Amino acid sequence: MKKKALYPGSFDPITYGHLxxxxxxxxxxxxxxxxxxxxxxxxxxxxxxxxxELIMTVIKADNVRIDSxxxxxxxxxxxxxxxxxIRGLRAVSDFDYEFQMSLTxxxxxxxxxxxxxxxxxxxxxxSSSIVKQVCRYGGDIxxxxxxxxxxxxxxxxx
Ligand code: PNS
Numbered sequence: 001m002k003k004k005a006l007y008p009g010s011f012d013p014i015t016y017g018h019l020x021x022x023x024x025x026x027x028x029x030x031x032x033x034x035x036x037x038x039x040x041x042x043x044x045x046x047x048x049x050x051x052x053e054l055i056m057t058v059i060k061a062d063n064v065r066i067d068s069x070x071x072x073x074x075x076x077x078x079x080x081x082x083x084x085x086i087r088g089l090r091a092v093s094d095f096d097y098e099f100q101m102s103l104t105x106x107x108x109x110x111x112x113x114x115x116x117x118x119x120x121x122x123x124x125x126x127s128s129s130i131v132k133q134v135c136r137y138g139g140d141i142x143x144x145x146x147x148x149x150x151x152x153x154x155x156x157x158x
Contacts, residue, residue: 004031005084005115008073011036011051012044013149014058015131017123021088024117026061032086034059035076036068045132045156058146074109085114090124132157 005025011018011034026032034055038048046054048068055066069076077085085105087098102114119126131144135153142150 002030003028003084004033004082005029005086006033006035006073006077006080006082007086008035008037008069008076009087010039010042010044010128011055012042012046012128013051013131013145013153014055015123015126015128015145015149016143017088017090017119017126019058019146020120020123021086021117022059022064023061025086026064029063029084031063031065032061033065033067033080033082035073036066037073038068038070046152050152054149054152057148072108074105074112077105077112078109083111083113085112087114087116088119089116090119090126 007022007025009018022032022034036048036051044051052066052068059066073085085102087102089095089098098116105112105114126144131141132153134144135141135150136157141153145153
C-alpha cells in the first residue's frame with residue numbers, strides 16, 4: 001500500500017523553509033499532498049488559486065499533489081484517507097502551538113498522527129509573514145523564496 005502524507009498550511013506564500021520540508025517528506029513518503037487551508041479569517045495576501053499556482057511553479061517532485069481545504073484538518077484527512085500529517089518545527093517557540101494542534105487532531109481523529117520535521121537551520125528564522133514584511137519595505141527576499149514567488153510577491157505588494 002502507498003505511504004501517503006498530508007502537509008497542511010497557509011503557504012501565503014510558499015518559502016524555502018516549506019520547500020525544504022516538502023523535499024524531505026516527499027523522499028520518505030510515496031505521495032505527499034500539500035493542503036492549503038482556505039480560511040479567509042487569516043486575511044491571506046494570495047488567493048487559494050494563486051497559492052496553488054505558485055506552489056505548482058516551484059515544486060519539482062512528481063509525487064507531490066496540491067489541494068486546498070476548508071474547516072477542520074482532521075475532517076479533510078479522514079475524508080481523504082490520510083493518517084499522517086507533516087509539520088515543520090523551527091524553534092522551541094513553535095512547539096507549544098504544534099503540540100496543542102497535534103494532540104487536538106489526535107483526539108478528533110484517533111488514527112491520525114503528526115510527524116515533525118526539524119527545519120534546516122538555514123531556515124529556522126523564516127516565515128511567510130517575515131518574508132511579506134521584508135518585501136513590503138523593499139528588502140531583499142531572494143534568499144527566502146524562489147524567484148517566481150518573489151516576482152509575484154513584489155507585484156502583489158506594489
Ligand atoms: O501554515 P500555518 O498557518 O501554520 O498552518 C496552520 C494549519 C492550517 C495547519 C491549521 O491552522 C489548521 O489545521 N487549520 C484548520 C482548522 C483546524 O483543523 N483546527 C484545529 C486544529 S488545532
